[in-house]
Amino acid sequence: MTDIKHHAYLFDATRCIDCRACMVACSVENNIDMDKTRIWVAGLGVTGEYPILQRGTMVYHCMHCEHPDCMSACPVGAYTKAEDGPVTYNPDLCIGCRYCMNACPFGVPHFDYDKGIVDGAFIDKCTFCPQRIYNGQEPACVQTCPTDALEYGERDELIKRAHERIAAHPDRYIDHVYGEFENGGTSYLILSHVPFKDLGLPELPETPINEVSEKVMEMTIPFALGWGAVLTAVSAGVAAYDKKLALSKVEVKNGKSAEKKAEESK
Amino acid sequence: MKLNITLPKFLRIGTLPLVLILLMAIAAVVAFTRYAFGIGAISDLSYSYPWGFWISFDLFTGVVISSGGFLMAGTVYILRIKEFEPLLRPSVLTAFLGYIMVAVALLVDLGQPLRIWYMMIHWNHTSVLLEIGICVMSYLTVLAIEFSPVVLERFPKLHKAAHLIHRYIMPFVILGVVLSTLHQSSLGSLLLIQPQKLHPLWWTPILPILFFASAISVGLSMIILESSLSSRYFQRGLETHLLAKLAKALPIALGVYLVLKFGELAIAGDLGYLFTSGIMSLLFWAEILIGVLIPMIWFSIEKNRTSPNALLTGAIITLLGLILNRFNVSWFAVKHPDPLFYVPTFMGNVDYFPTFPEVAVSIGIFSAGIMAFGLLAKYFPVFEAEHHHVEEVHETVHGLHPAPTPGDD
Numbered sequence A: 001m002t003d004i005k006h007h008a009y010l011f012d013a014t015r016c017i018d019c020r021a022c023m024v025a026c027s028v029e030n031n032i033d034m035d036k037t038r039i040w041v042a043g044l045g046v047t048g049e050y051p052i053l054q055r056g057t058m059v060y061h062c063m064h065c066e067h068p069d070c071m072s073a074c075p076v077g078a079y080t081k082a083e084d085g086p087v088t089y090n091p092d093l094c095i096g097c098r099y100c101m102n103a104c105p106f107g108v109p110h111f112d113y114d115k116g117i118v119d120g121a122f123i124d125k126c127t128f129c130p131q132r133i134y135n136g137q138e139p140a141c142v143q144t145c146p147t148d149a150l151e152y153g154e155r156d157e158l159i160k161r162a163h164e165r166i167a168a169h170p171d172r173y174i175d176h177v178y179g180e181f182e183n184g185g186t187s188y189l190i191l192s193h194v195p196f197k198d199l200g201l202p203e204l205p206e207t208p209i210n211e212v213s214e215k216v217m218e219m220t221i222p223f224a225l226g227w228g229a230v231l232t233a234v235s236a237g238v239a240a241y242d243k244k245l246a247l248s249k250v251e252v253k254n255g256k257s258a259e260k261k262a263e264e265s266k
Numbered sequence B: 001m002k003l004n005i006t007l008p009k010f011l012r013i014g015t016l017p018l019v020l021i022l023l024m025a026i027a028a029v030v031a032f033t034r035y036a037f038g039i040g041a042i043s044d045l046s047y048s049y050p051w052g053f054w055i056s057f058d059l060f061t062g063v064v065i066s067s068g069g070f071l072m073a074g075t076v077y078i079l080r081i082k083e084f085e086p087l088l089r090p091s092v093l094t095a096f097l098g099y100i101m102v103a104v105a106l107l108v109d110l111g112q113p114l115r116i117w118y119m120m121i122h123w124n125h126t127s128v129l130l131e132i133g134i135c136v137m138s139y140l141t142v143l144a145i146e147f148s149p150v151v152l153e154r155f156p157k158l159h160k161a162a163h164l165i166h167r168y169i170m171p172f173v174i175l176g177v178v179l180s181t182l183h184q185s186s187l188g189s190l191l192l193i194q195p196q197k198l199h200p201l202w203w204t205p206i207l208p209i210l211f212f213a214s215a216i217s218v219g220l221s222m223i224i225l226e227s228s229l230s231s232r233y234f235q236r237g238l239e240t241h242l243l244a245k246l247a248k249a250l251p252i253a254l255g256v257y258l259v260l261k262f263g264e265l266a267i268a269g270d271l272g273y274l275f276t277s278g279i280m281s282l283l284f285w286a287e288i289l290i291g292v293l294i295p296m297i298w299f300s301i302e303k304n305r306t307s308p309n310a311l312l313t314g315a316i317i318t319l320l321g322l323i324l325n326r327f328n329v330s331w332f333a334v335k336h337p338d339p340l341f342y343v344p345t346f347m348g349n350v351d352y353f354p355t356f357p358e359v360a361v362s363i364g365i366f367s368a369g370i371m372a373f374g375l376l377a378k379y380f381p382v383f384e385a386e387h388h389h390v391e392e393v394h395e396t397v398h399g400l401h402p403a404p405t406p407g408d409d
Helices: A019-029 A071-073 A097-102 A140-144 A155-168 A213-264 B015-037 B055-064 B068-078 B082-109 B128-153 B154-169 B169-191 B207-233 B240-268 B279-300 B301-308 B309-334 B356-379 B384-400
Strands: A009-014 A040-049 A052-060 A080-082 A087-089 A148-153 A188-191
Touching: A009 A155, A009 B082, A019 A040, A019 A140, A071 A080, A071 A087, A071 A097, A071 B154, A071 B169, A080 A213, A080 B015, A097 B169, A140 A188, A140 B279, A140 B356, A155 A188, A188 B015, A188 B207, A213 B068, A213 B169, B055 B082, B055 B169, B055 B207, B055 B309, B055 B356, B068 B082, B068 B128, B068 B169, B082 B128, B082 B207, B082 B240, B128 B154, B128 B169, B169 B207, B169 B309, B207 B240, B207 B279, B207 B309, B207 B356, B240 B279, B240 B301, B240 B309, B301 B309
Parallel strands: A009 A188
Antiparallel strands: A009 A148, A040 A052, A080 A087
């Protein structure tokens, strides 16, 4: 059992030492190959200009968006967003179209490109370790992290903690918590000492990016009905006009022939 | 030395069918490899590029070049412009085969091809792809109904059924036009969810409207192309006077598209990208020039509308340009997350270029479509001459055995 109402992660890029223990933990916990872990670490190399040089590391992970684009895009509804945070994927529904990979602005979902039709090729992504968090434990990656670069907890508290940390060390951090508002908010929050763009994170608006396509989708049924009604009316109108035209032609013909007959009889 | 081999009659086939069969065989081998060892075994698709050549060519191009079917069905049945009737059946057949090709290609592209029918029962109403799936499946059924009289007329015993379908065709025609409008435009909506990936020259909230507008021009060009080619291959007459009318409509349809496209860019304030985005600007201008401006001028000249060769050339130019638009939107102008995101991972591949087997699958499926068109056109009354002949037969049959109609006591 857990008291947390909205599960979330906080990643502090200044604390990560690139040890990659989280990747091993993820691999062990979820029984997946090391080259397919759901969390992955990128050394960014040395950034900045001499003499102020810094080495950065970024830990990529499903952002567990508040308005997940993968879920919005999936045609068969294989994704669900739990009220308490996690975005999960159901392989029993997946048809393998890979639209979620296109839709995700963070490029999170992976696909089994090496699986044939017998094994079945599925999507894989972070599940937020439900078997752990709902039993009062931290997710595997967080528990393993030796430097507390990854933290786990209540989303509001983590945001508060992040802002406190920025306030305490304004020289060390960029004054922004990535994921607080991006894409309508995410449940994986990031603190950084280098611009977020350098960490490979996209610049996203505060409104969910699936808003436009969802609005268009809402208009589909009314549009279809309206357009169908218009077409029915047009075809009925044209048919009636055609009939009238044909009738008047017949009348003209009859009229003419009557006149002719009259002339002949004269 | 001269080889003198006499083949049995059924083995004597022309060069074109032989080439098509070879291409299909190659595609079959590639598809087998894909089903056995996975999509990665034959394609360059990756985590960064989940959609590539297959989606751009098979789905985006395949659907748009099939738009002639609903245009002609709407013209002949809804607007009752009967003179276009000779173009109706070939267009419906092109559309029918086009959508079958789309469906077959998706069976190669999907990770779980056996679950394609899941779209019919598991609905996520916010998904654009679901709308396309449902529309394509329903429209395929509508096209089968619209085309069925051609097959039924071939068999004297089934004339009654053909007559029945012909009689109640209107609801299906209207449904077909609605479904086509929906999914032709929704292909554009597919990209609405990736504003940060698609270049601003192409990403706009009116993408669905632009897609529908250009689909009309593609449909008209496709009818010209398909009529011209089949008239050459089957050595039958060409309905130049009808094609000329379609060609006259093209500059108008393209003009509307052009105004929409540039109007949107101006309103969104993206006109600057027209000259500052390097290769993207180039691709944009290429698509506008080849697909819109040149055809508008070409088909505005009356001489070009009356000459079969000029009609064919113009149609091919238009198609190339507008298909480039589909490739731009679904592939060339799509930039997936910063390479940095993937560099240290197994995701590696950040540049996508289609492999030979990938292209071979699409070409094989396309060849099968051409082959099917040829066979159907050869053995079924698809073209005008046969049509009238059959109508006559049809009439006489009905004259001999009057069918009981309701209220005919």
